[in-house]
Amino acid sequence: MPDSSSSFPLAPLALPDREPARFLPVLFVCTIIFTLWAIYNFVNSAPELLWAQRGWIELIIFNSLFAMLLVCYTLCVVTNPGEVRKRSCLIFREKKKLPPWEDHAQEKKRSGARRHCKWCGKFKPDRCHHCRVCKRCVLKMDHHCPWIYNCVGFRNHKYFFLLLLYATLAAHFMWITMFESVVEEEEPLGRVFLLVFGMVLSSLFGLLLTAFFAFHIWLAFKAMTTIEYCEKSTKKLGFSGVGQRIVQLRPAMLVDSLLTIARGEAVDLRVKNEAHARERARLYDEVNALKKKIIKDQQDHLAERDRMSATFNQRIEEITREFADGVAMKAEERRRSGGGATSEKLRLRVEELTFER
Incomplete structure (x- = not known):
């Protein structure tokens, strides 16, 4: 602990x-x-x-x-x-x-290794100095x-x-x-x-x-x-x-x-800040990805709705056309069978309904 x-x-x-x-x-x-x-x-x-x-x-x-x-x-x-x-x-x-500290320490030896105090032998993080009066290494010493x-x-x-x-x-x-x-x-x-x-x-x-x-x-x-x-x-x-x-x-x-x-x-101040920055960047990327996914889903939903609406309208037109053709065929049959003026009126009525639809 x-x-x-x-x-x-x-x-x-x-x-x-x-x-x-x-x-x-x-x-x-x-x-x-x-x-x-x-x-x-x-x-x-x-x-x-x-x-x-x-x-x-x-x-x-x-x-x-x-x-x-x-x-x-x-x-x-x-x-x-x-x-x-x-x-x-x-x-x-x-x-x-x-x-590790040495991956983020700005103060290093010329060889690139992390620093150690020559008096007490401890690892010296950034801004740490040895006080000869207090006989210890002081973190962020002023x-x-x-x-x-x-x-x-x-x-x-x-x-x-x-x-x-x-x-x-x-x-x-x-x-x-x-x-x-x-x-x-x-x-x-x-x-x-x-x-x-x-x-x-x-x-x-x-x-x-x-x-x-x-x-x-x-x-x-x-x-x-x-x-x-x-x-x-x-x-x-x-x-x-x-x-x-x-x-x-x-x-x-x-x-x-x-x-x-x-x-x-104190030795972790810079490392903690970088870790928090990476975490914020990760969360930011996740939020942006989620926003893009939501926008894409909405666009796909609208496209699917438009496609279904177009298919429905096309089917309605086909049914209406088939009905009009059937009525016209029946009217033509009645006219040929001698319906006379009544058949002519029925044909005109069918054409009128077909035009309206």
Whole structure:
């Protein structure tokens, strides 16, 4: 049976051993996030809650963005980006009856054989790279991010994209709404210092995150990864699938969209698409053949009906002609036998009926 970890979208794969010291960037990011959260909630928003309804609205919006940011950041850290698992891949391929990988892989050795990782010895599908920090081959690897101490790959790329979205929105929302509190002259010096510190820090992060997020949006439209952009390899590989990539990375606010990840093994994405294309082409041909058969049957039915109608009309004409001939013969016999004027009238009547028919 396939691995049970793929049955639930949030179940992480087996993570490699990580050095505790390398979690320091994660702790630093968490410290910055919660520091800005505390400054905004307790220094900026708390005093405004007493006399302004605007403070409640800003507080709800900011904390909603912060909650989504925190969830996405946690998922980026704990979710395995995806690795080549030989057993589950073989089971998937046997179940779907797909052709071998090497028949469809675009990245191959010069000899034409499929690639293998020289570090872990596993088969390397297209867009798979070995991360020396995580010590594993990552499916559809985008890059290794030290700030989440994890690789961004097939299974957590969506969380990383959403993290950039919510972090950018939260940072800009924070410094824009704090600007009014900073310019007020009657604020205590200590509060003004914290507000200025929070506004400058959030504006700086907002600027950096905006540029980084715009870069990843551009990559999504190009259907590229960061590694492919750095290596300039898409010209020779010709990867496509912009629509599927945008759908996979859609930044929806729905919980169902947030809690779902890319399923499958990633090594089969192109093969599955080709199999689906062949299946669609087969169904299309069958539908066209069925349409042609129906049209031909209808034409044959109409031709048969016309033939039967012509045969019926011809038979009616023959019967009418035989009847008229019989009546004429009887009239002629009566005339010869001395019927006189009566026979002549009968003959005229018969000719009249024959003409009408």
